[in-house]
Amino acid sequence: MPEQNKKKENKDSLYWRFDLSTFRLLGRELITDRITALFELVKNSYDANARNIHVTFLNVNPVGKDTKIIIKDDGIGMDITDLKDKWMVIGTASKRKNRLSPAPFNRKMVGKKGVGRFAVDKLGSKLLLQTKLAGSNELTSLETDWNKYDTLSKQYDLFEATQENERKFFTEIPNKYWKEPYLKTSQGTTLEITSIRDPWSKDDIDRAYKELAKLVSPLSKQQHEFNIFITSNDYPEYNETQVRNKAIKFATKTIDIKFDIEKKTQESLKFDDENLTIIKTPIKSFGPVKFKLYYFDQKAKDTFKKEYKGGNIDGIKIYRDGLIATPFAEYESQDIKKRDILGIDKRRYSGFFDKVSSSDLIGLLEITDAENSEIKDSTNRQDFQDNAEYRELKQFIIDQIVELEKYLKYHRKQETEKTKSNLKSAHGDLKAFTSLVRKIKKKAPEKLKKELGALEKQTKKVSIDINRGIKAYNELEKEKIQQENIFLSLMSLQDYALEIAHVVRTSLSRTIRLAEFFKKEFPNPEFNDLFATYAKDIYNEMTRLDSAVDFMLSYAQSNTDFKEINIKSLIEDLFNESYKKIFEQNKIKTIVEIEKPLIIVHNQKFFEDIIENLISNSIKALSGKKNKIIKCTGTFDDSKFILLFSDNGIGIPKEDRNRVFNIYFTRTAEQGGAGIGLYIVKTRIESMKGTVEVIDNELNPTGATFKIILPFADKN
Amino acid sequence: MNTTISIIIIDDLLPDDDPVIALLKRDYHEVKLIKSPQEGIEYITSHLSYRHIVILDYKFAQNEPDGAFVLEKIREKSKIIPVILWTANGNMITELESFINNKAFAMVPKAPYEELLSKIKEAENFINNSVEGALEEWIKLEGQESLERPFLIAADGKEYTLAQLLSEIRMQSNFGKKIEKDLLMLTIDLLIRKKENLK
Numbered sequence: 001m002p003e004q005n006k007k008k009e010n011k012d013s014l015y016w017r018f019d020l021s022t023f024r025l026l027g028r029e030l031i032t033d034r035i036t037a038l039f040e041l042v043k044n045s046y047d048a049n050a051r052n053i054h055v056t057f058l059n060v061n062p063v064g065k066d067t068k069i070i071i072k073d074d075g076i077g078m079d080i081t082d083l084k085d086k087w088m089v090i091g092t093a094s095k096r097k098n099r100l101s102p103a104p105f106n107r108k109m110v111g112k113k114g115v116g117r118f119a120v121d122k123l124g125s126k127l128l129l130q131t132k133l134a135g136s137n138e139l140t141s142l143e144t145d146w147n148k149y150d151t152l153s154k155q156y157d158l159f160e161a162t163q164e165n166e167r168k169f170f171t172e173i174p175n176k177y178w179k180e181p182y183l184k185t186s187q188g189t190t191l192e193i194t195s196i197r198d199p200w201s202k203d204d205i206d207r208a209y210k211e212l213a214k215l216v217s218p219l220s221k222q223q224h225e226f227n228i229f230i231t232s233n234d235y236p237e238y239n240e241t242q243v244r245n246k247a248i249k250f251a252t253k254t255i256d257i258k259f260d261i262e263k264k265t266q267e268s269l270k271f272d273d274e275n276l277t278i279i280k281t282p283i284k285s286f287g288p289v290k291f292k293l294y295y296f297d298q299k300a301k302d303t304f305k306k307e308y309k310g311g312n313i314d315g316i317k318i319y320r321d322g323l324i325a326t327p328f329a330e331y332e333s334q335d336i337k338k339r340d341i342l343g344i345d346k347r348r349y350s351g352f353f354d355k356v357s358s359s360d361l362i363g364l365l366e367i368t369d370a371e372n373s374e375i376k377d378s379t380n381r382q383d384f385q386d387n388a389e390y391r392e393l394k395q396f397i398i399d400q401i402v403e404l405e406k407y408l409k410y411h412r413k414q415e416t417e418k419t420k421s422n423l424k425s426a427h428g429d430l431k432a433f434t435s436l437v438r439k440i441k442k443k444a445p446e447k448l449k450k451e452l453g454a455l456e457k458q459t460k461k462v463s464i465d466i467n468r469g470i471k472a473y474n475e476l477e478k479e480k481i482q483q484e485n486i487f488l489s490l491m492s493l494q495d496y497a498l499e500i501a502h503v504v505r506t507s508l509s510r511t512i513r514l515a516e517f518f519k520k521e522f523p524n525p526e527f528n529d530l531f532a533t534y535a536k537d538i539y540n541e542m543t544r545l546d547s548a549v550d551f552m553l554s555y556a557q558s559n560t561d562f563k564e565i566n567i568k569s570l571i572e573d574l575f576n577e578s579y580k581k582i583f584e585q586n587k588i589k590t591i592v593e594i595e596k597p598l599i600i601v602h603n604q605k606f607f608e609d610i611i612e613n614l615i616s617n618s619i620k621a622l623s624g625k626k627n628k629i630i631k632c633t634g635t636f637d638d639s640k641f642i643l644l645f646s647d648n649g650i651g652i653p654k655e656d657r658n659r660v661f662n663i664y665f666t667r668t669a670e671q672g673g674a675g676i677g678l679y680i681v682k683t684r685i686e687s688m689k690g691t692v693e694v695i696d697n698e699l700n701p702t703g704a705t706f707k708i709i710l711p712f713a714d715k716n
Numbered sequence: 717m718n719t720t721i722s723i724i725i726i727d728d729l730l731p732d733d734d735p736v737i738a739l740l741k742r743d744y745h746e747v748k749l750i751k752s753p754q755e756g757i758e759y760i761t762s763h764l765s766y767r768h769i770v771i772l773d774y775k776f777a778q779n780e781p782d783g784a785f786v787l788e789k790i791r792e793k794s795k796i797i798p799v800i801l802w803t804a805n806g807n808m809i810t811e812l813e814s815f816i817n818n819k820a821f822a823m824v825p826k827a828p829y830e831e832l833l834s835k836i837k838e839a840e841n842f843i844n845n846s847v848e849g850a851l852e853e854w855i856k857l858e859g860q861e862s863l864e865r866p867f868l869i870a871a872d873g874k875e876y877t878l879a880q881l882l883s884e885i886r887m888q889s890n891f892g893k894k895i896e897k898d899l900l901m902l903t904i905d906l907l908i909r910k911k912e913n914l915k
Binding site for chain 1: 729731733734735736738775777784785788804814826829830
C-alpha cells in the first residue's frame, strides 16, 4: 500500500480502492479516439498557461521501439506537490473550483473533469512526464507504465474468484518519480509517450492538424498567445509547422448574430419577404449566444477550397469560452460519416434544392460557462447533455438556417426571373433592330442592299435562336420542378421505410407474443377468454401486416411519372364513378363542390391515394351511423388550394387530433382500420409541400373534418 | 401475488389486453399501461413513494420524446427504480450510452416475452433485497401512518420521518447512502451480538 495511505489508515476507517475497470472507463472509453486524446493533452497545456506547445511525432510510421510522441509546453509546470495532489488524482476538483487559469493569463479552464491525463493511454502505454515550475531549479520526472495495469487486469479479472487479500488495485501500482537539478530559467511540462499503440500516417497527422486548428475560435481574441507546432521526422512538411486557424474568407453571405445582456435581448434572423433582418427576442432558456454564420454557394466553395488547400466547409461548431466544445476533435474524411450532432443534415429532404447543408456552411456559435450554464458537456465529450435547453439551442440554430434558406430561395428566384426578363427584352430589341435594318435596306443604295439583306437574315436567325433559348429555358424550369418533386418523393420514401420497418417489427413482436402465449399457456381454462381474443388479434395483426406490405408495394408499383392532373375532375371522378357503388352500398350521401378546375403537375397515383384513404377512413367512421354524409369542398386562396373533407361519423376527440396521422394509430380497428391510411394521407400531402390537420367538424352533431392546404405555383 | 410492487408499462402501441399485461396481472397487484411518454414521466415522478418496476418502450410516435429522454427524467427523481427497456428495434437504438449511464436495469426484445418476465423477476428481487425494500416491508407491517412519524434523529439534530428517509435512499443522496450503510451495519451488529435473530 502506498506510503501516504498507510499514514492515514486507522483501524476503524475504510478506504475506497478502485480497480482497472474504472481506469478503462476513464481512459479508453471516455476518450474515444487518438485525435481526441491529443486534443485533451493540448487542452491541459492551455489550462497551464502555455504559450507554445510543440507536438512531435518521431518514427511513427511504422511503429517501432524508437517511436515516440512528445508534447512539450512552456506552461506553469508542476512541482512534486502538484504532481501528487493534482496529476495523480483522478477527477481533480481544482479545475472545477478554479474556473480561471492562474494570472496573468486568466484563461477559462477547458478541462473540467480531470480525466484528460488518461488520454495518454490512448496514444501509447508508457509515459515519461517531466515538469518544472518557473523559478525552481528542480526538474521532476514521473514514469507511468500502463502495461502494468493491463497485466493486473489479466491476473485479477473482475469476474474471476481471486484471493481477495492478495488482490491489488489500480491505486496500489507504484509509479516511479525522481528529481534532478535543472536550469532555473525554464518552465513547463513535457510528456514523452512511448510504446505507441498505432502508426500515424501522414493523413492521421493532417487530421490532427485540422482538428487542433479548430481548438480556438477564430472569433475569440486570445489575450496571450497560444501557438501549437507540429513536427514529424517521417513527414518533412511537418517541421515546426504552426497550426493556424485561418480567417474565414470568400463566403457568399456572412451573418452576425449577437445579444445584449443589459437589455436581455437575443438577436435572431428573420426573412422579411426580401431581405434578411435581425430581430430582437427575449434571451432563450439556453442563455445568450453569439453566432457567426458563413454561407458558401458553389462558386464561393470552389474559391475557398482552392485558397485553403484541403480546408473544409464543415458546418456549425460550438465554442465555449473561446475553445471548441462540439463537434469535438471529430474527424471523418467522408462528410457522410460525420456525426450530425446538431441535426442540420437530418432535416427531411436536406441537401436538396432549397435546403442548405453542413457542407454549405461554416458557423461559429459562442457560448460561455457563466452565461450558458444549462448547456452541459456530455460524459464522452462529443456532445452536450440532452436537456430542454440544449434542444432549444439546436432548434435556435436550425431556425437561423431556415431563415437563411428562405432568403436564398427568394434570391435564386429573383435571379431566374431577371435572366428570363433579360432574354425577353433581348428578343424584343433584336426584333426592333431587324425592322430598322429592313427600313434602311428599302431606302439604301443598291450597293448596300445586298449586305443589309445578309445582316437582316443574320439578325432574324439570332432572333429565332433567342426565341428557342427562351422556350428551352422554360422547359428546363418545368423539368427541374418535376425532378425536384421526384427527389422529394424519394427522400420521403426513406422516412417511410424507417417507419414501416418499425411498425412491421412491432406487429411481428406482438404476433410472436400472442403465439408464445398459446404455446405456453394452452390449454388453461383460466385463460379461455383470452385465447379467443388472441386468436382474433393474431388474425388482425396479420391483416395489418398485409396492409403495410400493400403500402410498400404501392410505391414499387406506382410509376414516377409526373403529369398535368386536373384536381377538380379527378376528385369528381373518384366520387361519382370509382366509389359510386360503394357509397350506394353503404347508403352514404356525397357532396362534392370544387370551386374551379385546378391543374397541377404531380403524380396522379399520389393524389388519388390521398382522396381514397380519406374516403376509406370516412366509410369506417360512418359505420353504424344513420344519414351518412361525406362532403368534399375545394376553394382557392391566393396560390393555395384548400380542401375540406368531412363526414358525420364518430368523430375524432380533440386529444387525438395530432395523433391520428401517426402510423398504426387507429380508432376504427373494429372496422378493419390498420392505422396506415391517414399516415399515407399526411406523408403524401407533405411530399406535395402541403399541410393537413383535423379541425372542428363542420357536420353536426358528430363527425370529422380534415383541412388540406396545397400550395401551387400560378402560371399567370 | 406480490402486493406492493406495481408494474408501469410506458408504450404507445401496446394494446391493453397484450399477453404480457395478462400474465403480469396474475403476479402483481397493479399493472398500469401508460401510452404517452410525458404522462409516464409525470405518473412516476408523482408516485415516488410506491414501489415500481418500469417497462419502457424506446420509440414513440413522431414529436414525442424517446425512451432515453424518459429514462433520464426518471433518473432525475429516482436513482433506483428499475427501468427495463424493451424494444422491437434494438439495432436502431442510438442512445445506448445514455441508457447505460442512466442505469437502465436491462434491455430486452419485445418478443418473445419470456426474457422480459425473467428480468421483471430479477428487478423484483433487486427491490426486495434492497434496504429500501426492507423498509417498505416494515412500513407495510406497521401501517402507512408510520410513514410520517419521526423515525430518526441525525447527528446534526435533524429529525427524519420514514417517508423522508425513503426518499433520501431512493435519490441516493449522500445522507441516503450513509443511512443505508448504517442500517446494514446496525443489523449485522445486532445479529453478531445476538440481540436479534433472523427468522
